[in-house]
Amino acid sequence: MFGLIIPSKFIIIKINYTMKITEQDKIFMREAIKLADASVAKGGGPFGAVIVKDGKVIAGSSNRVTIDNDPTAHAEVNTIRMACKALKTFSLEGCDIYTSCEPCPMCLGAIYWAHIDRIFYGNNRKDAADIDFADNFIYEELDKPMDKRIVPIIPMLRNEALRTFVAWKEKSDKVEY
Numbered sequence: 409m410f411g412l413i414i415p416s417k418f419i420i421i422k423i424n425y426t427m428k429i430t431e432q433d434k435i436f437m438r439e440a441i442k443l444a445d446a447s448v449a450k451g452g453g454p455f456g457a458v459i460v461k462d463g464k465v466i467a468g469s470s471n472r473v474t475i476d477n478d479p480t481a482h483a484e485v486n487t488i489r490m491a492c493k494a495l496k497t498f499s500l501e502g503c504d505i506y507t508s509c510e511p512c513p514m515c516l517g518a519i520y521w522a523h524i525d526r527i528f529y530g531n532n533r534k535d536a537a538d539i540d541f542a543d544n545f546i547y548e549e550l551d552k553p554m555d556k557r558i559v560p561i562i563p564m565l566r567n568e569a570l571r572t573f574v575a576w577k578e579k580s581d582k583v584e585y
Contacts, residue, residue: 429528436460436506437528443470443483444508451475454539457483457507459491459500459524466503467491483507484515488522498585499523509536512543513550521585 436458443456453471460466467490472481484507492498500522509531511519519527533543545558554561576582 432463433506433528436465436504437508437530439465439468440483440506440508441530443468447471447483453483453541455483455507455509457487457505459487459503459505461491461495461500461503466494480514482512482515484511485518488518488524492522501525504528509533509541512536512541513546 439458440456443458444454445456447456447470448454452475453473455471456468457470458465458468467487469483469486469490471483472486473479475481484505487505488500491500491503501524503522503524504526505519505524506528507515507530510529510533511527512533516527536542537544549557549559554563
């Protein structure tokens, strides 16, 4: 057990990584793997995911990057979008995600922003790297100062951009997420 700070709420949550995996968990993971298998057969990437709430699959999808010509069309992101539509909410609190592979940094960020309770995964990031889906360079990039990154990140017009943040902060009827 250890404390984890969730940025959106700044609360500490205790997480127990020794939680028992149930037979139902295995069924949901097999659904994610089945979606990954079907994706490969259709020309998509080898990744699948399902989101579950109250013991029921709410949404499931696969990697559609090459099918949709969309680099953000990862299985987890697609499934999050579908689950949010199905539940008519941007918060997936009370949901778990089962994904055929450990989420990449983009998908992990989306999972945190969606407030998903737990992540179950099949293959790990080393397994993904072994088939040429290596994400380590992204983790390494995040640790570098902005002026040392491969893709230039150039700050500009901050004072003008801050006006929007001030308007958001002062907005009394905003929906926080």
